[in-house]
Amino acid sequence: MSAGLLATSPGGDVLVAAIVVPVIGILLLWLVRPRAVEWVALAALLANLGVAVAVLRTVSSSAAPVAYLIGGWQPPLGLALRADGIAAVFMAMAATVLVPVAIYARGAFGAPGERRPMVFWTMLLAITAALNLIFCGQDLFNLYVALELLTFAAVPLVSLDGSRETLKAALRYLVFALAGSVLYLLGVAIIYGAYGTLDLIGLASIRGPDGALLLAIGVMTAGLAAKTALFPLHLWLPPAHAGAPPAASAVLSALVVKGSFFIALRLWFDLLPPERAVAGSTLLGVFGAAAVIIGSAMALRQARLKLLVAYSTVAQLGYLFLVFPLGLGSGAAPFESTAWTAGALQLMAHAFAKAAMFMAAGLVYEAIGHDRIAEFRGLGRIAPLTVLTMTLASISLMGLPPSGGFSAKWLMLTAAFGEGAWWWVLVIAAGGLLAAGYVFRILVPAFTPPEEPIARVKPVVVRREAAALALAVIAILIGFLPLAPWPLLAIGRIAAGAP
């Protein structure tokens, strides 16, 4: 595979740091005194943010991907890390989400050193490492290990409360996700058997991919879709995301499901020549459209805030899958297409807005002791900052300007119109209307003055409100980026079938 010749780039060590820093954090967590646990986690996440920013800066200033050969071994024998534009952007996004989540979660789980805080911080750092590896991993099996690490870290978060419902949700999640992993691994076996390499760049250079690659990608995508909870493979998501503690739900909904989605994105955009992807990508788009409509309609029905937000995730993930037909059908280089940027923006805007939303939902629960939407009247008086957070996050979720959600919607509509694909326009528009509907159901009672003073169970901690608000504000600020494809997102992409 001479085409795959890579070299470690100057400054490539940061990629190693992206993996090693959170892992060292995990080891330290269990060795330091209980009182230091939260600080170790916070320090690791801050360091991770620094690393991610460094990667982003290197990629954007050199306009070239950062690569690293682990152990100095050249793929396909060895393993490489490689951060291209989109990987660098997503690493920075994830790292940025994680810090406010950590600030929010500090002290939320009882005394440090007890079961819940120890598990939470461990799993949070494990998710950090796994995501970083997923974003810059280049080897399909290496990605498999990262994917499993992600799942094993996510499942204990779901059942952190230890209640019967959450244990059951965690089990459903785990076993369904495992079924997805096995399908992915099956694809890995097929690919190695056919090409003797698992390296993405090496695989992309295969000319005229034959049946094996197509078959493998099909099977792997199905597995990844199960892990991403693409409708109708979402049976595990609402109970799991609604049952986990809010800080955990924030990470699960904002980041964890995006991990498997990202690998699917790599497979389709890096390995498949667009002309071979038409039928399959349309199929994914149809499932995504169903997710948008049915997920939103289900969100409209929910009586409890956390379930509503969880169903909103099902719907918002649906938009991500519209990237496949829109990005691969544009005729342009897929990752210079409008849809590619739209998808990336949607992923990021949803990450920030949804994390903020779940965190706000947790604060609401603490403030009034429940999350029944029908009894939200007067919430604005009790927790104004939290209601503000929900409002800002909602603006992005329903795609009003200025917000990341709006920019994503704008670009997605641009892509759909540009390809004359009116049916996707209808889906996007209908999804926006339904989203406005479910957001309306939360915000209206929250803004309506109460008939009698609403009982406050517990005062809300301003630090935690501020952490949630910060995320919502970022979701809004993304809306100020230009409404055009970002060159940054096209840096270092490898075109399938190209030499």
Place this chain on the structure above:
Amino acid sequence: MPDAALSPFAPLLLALASLFPLALLALTLAAPGFRPRLATLLWLAPLPGLMAAVFAQGAIVSLPTPLALGLMLDRPGALLLGSAALIWCAAGIAAPAWWGEKLRSLPYQAWWLATLAGSMTVFIAADVVTFYLAFSLVSLAGYGLVTRDGTVAALKAGRVYFALAVTGEAFLLSGFVLLALGAGGETRIAAIVAALPSAPRMAPALVLVLLGLAAKLGLVPLHLWMPPSYGAAPYPAAAVLSGAAVKAGVIGLVRFLPYATPTETLGIALAAAGFFSAFFGVAIGLTQRHPKHVLAYSSISQMGVIAAVAGLSLAAGRAAGPTEIAFYGLHHVFAKGGLFLALAALSMTGNRGRAALLWPAAIVALGIAGLPLTGGALAKLAIKDALGSGWAKTLGSLSAVASTVLMLHFLTLATVMRSRDASAVAPVALRAAWWGTALASLALPWLLFPSVGGSLAATVAPQALYELGWPILAGGALFALLRLWRNRPSLPPGDILAIIRTGEPWLARLSNGVAAIEGFLTDWTVAGAVLLLLALALAGAML
């Protein structure tokens, strides 16, 4: 105003028109101690907008990239911005008198200022994103004004309002994206409209935009929200919603139609829809029992006239169209907003001092129908050219007849409005706000008519007096006849809304159906089978 005279502060003024209400909003959010003071100072908030309208015509503000947001002010924009600012100002004076202590609370101030910010910005937006932002802001924040009373009826009206607002926005957004795409990704409105004639898919883009604007203007059948909302909204809120907020739709007609290029089919279709609304609004308005609802139907009718004029101008490629529309809209701002303030004053007034409220109301109301020598007469004259001399002119005159009937119906209902307390007198601020607005509706069109190319001499010519006068007389006669019809039907506000509401159980069934599908699909075996199916289908699809 020529550009040479443009003050260097003009762009700043323009930015302030939009930012000052937002700054006050931030202030009331952050500083509860300031709220009692702000309650009496709300009338100040639109003043930068007013000043911009007077002094900043021709100004441009463009923020540096990557923030591709921009502001600009032209003559039609200035007409609408200035009049809207004035009605906001008058309503801001009336609001403390109407709401009293309540106005010191955050929700009242926040919704008011947010709606105001959107209302000001929409007239000066230079690009589609800013326009959409302002349009959404004025629409969605308006929800808070509609439902301010918190009654069941208000919340119900609010739901309809919200549903149609977001539907309209969905149309508008799709249209904007298509427009921008046609202009090669350009988002500046001027560039988009310049590129329109040669743009592919111009017709669908404009249809989508017009549907979005129609929902705001209340063109039939997207008018459903307007009567219940104005009915439920407290008077000061109804004044700004009907006077200022609706004009977001008017500025849309001004901005996005390519008047320079005759566009027959679309223009005629728009005109037809407009005329239909103009007569439909009057017909249903006559069945209403509350003056607020009558005013709402009058708005539907008047916005129909504006849409008709826009359509005719578009069909004929008349470059003067936008200015005429804006001028007509300017009069409607004062007339409609003012009449809501009059109703507020009347409802707080017992037996004394009613005439001083009612007589101006009569003049302003008939001004809407074009009563000679009023500001309304000038508005009608401004659109005379657009209506031309054929069937459109006839329809225009007939709509004036219809408006006369409706306004007389309104006045009969308004005379009955009174406070239960026979000795009550409306607060002076409230009365002053109404009188001021009435004066503006009469006088300002006279002041501004020459600047939009009208000739004041022609307005008092016998020909003009005849053309404007006969519909009023005919309307009066018709109204007298109508009064003989004892058992006139009475329709609920929102007319066909009642029919649509009968579909609600069906909607519930649909929702239950979705839940049933969801229940089926989240079964383990079904989901597992789908997983296998997806794997096979994806693999198969690619082979």
Place this chain on the structure above:
Amino acid sequence: MSLAPLDAATLYGLMGAILVGLGLYGVVLLGGFLRRLLAFNLLGGGVFILFGVVARRGAGAGFGGDPVPQALVITGIVVAFCATALAITLIERLTEEDGDDPSGGGS
């Protein structure tokens, strides 16, 4: 591309394919999470065998099989064990939580 020779690799390859089919059938259709987990492990065994077949066919350079897929399988088996242990512990906890059936047939 021609038909594979009938040798041990092909035989075990077909076995692996059938094991995958059986495992998928079990994971999807069986009620009760313990049984689904068993099926998952059967399925995993089949996938690993397919790796083994690939390794066998890639024999060369004096090795009885391509060492890379064999190494992948070793890693995979350990990961699968971890997954099974985690799931089993969850199932046991659920049993403990309530007397009745934790694996909640099918739902």
Place this chain on the structure above:
Amino acid sequence: MMGLVLDGGIALLTIGIAAWTIRAGDDFAAVVGFVAYGLVLTLAWTRLGAYDVALTEAAIGGGATGVILMRAGARVKPAPAARASRRARIIVGALSAAVAAGLSAIVLLPPQPAPSLALEVREHLASTGLGNPIGGVLMAYRAADTFLETVVVLLALFGVWSLGRDAHWGGRPGPALRPAEGGALPLFARVLVPAGIVIGIYIVWVGADAPGGKFQGATLLAAMAILAGMAGLVQAPATAGRRLRWLLAAGPIVFVGIGLAGIPLAGAFLAYPPGFEKPLILVIEVALTVSLAAMLALIVAGPTERAP
């Protein structure tokens, strides 16, 4: 030809046992079926010439997995025999068969020549100082996989612990067992455990040059620990214990430490300075074996069930 018949027999037997495991009426029978499946699968692996994998399958895939499944089979009440509808069976059966058929087609139509990295592995093996090519892959070429896998095992252990009750956090896993007086098990354990430990260490040691290695050795060591625990010879340690935590962390710390030292000394993360490859790899293997043995034993022991 004889070999082929044997292979066919093993394949048929494996499929039969798998089918039986799926169809088995009660959970415990299914678990027994699965353990048998692990055994025949081990045979298949030896027939495929993959002795390292066979060892791993026997130790972990069949062995350790079997133990926890047996434990669960004994604890978990059998699920009510909720048989899927006939229609569901037909549909899912057809879909699964289609997948199997697709895979069979791939198996029957391999690319020629079969792609392989064997040559590359051989080419660079000398520079790792190892004789076992699989050890070379796991500890040099794909060392990052192995490193992450260790983290995965550690995470799985923490995941298992996370399922204990709050009151038991930091306590000991499993029920308290008193050393049984007399009986066969303690005696058996007393004899077997030292032997097992010796064999386990041997497996790790030879792993550098012959089939074997840390995972297999660690599993055997873990099995000995479990056996000793079941016999009541040793107490499961308190999970809050500092020494235990250092024991668990030692392997990953040594691994990541040597890996990071590679950046200045050998030019890359997880690269070994020339001439020191084999000793460094052995140091990592030993440290990992100790930690992995502890991890695996504790995973099998389950969540904490006794207050600290």
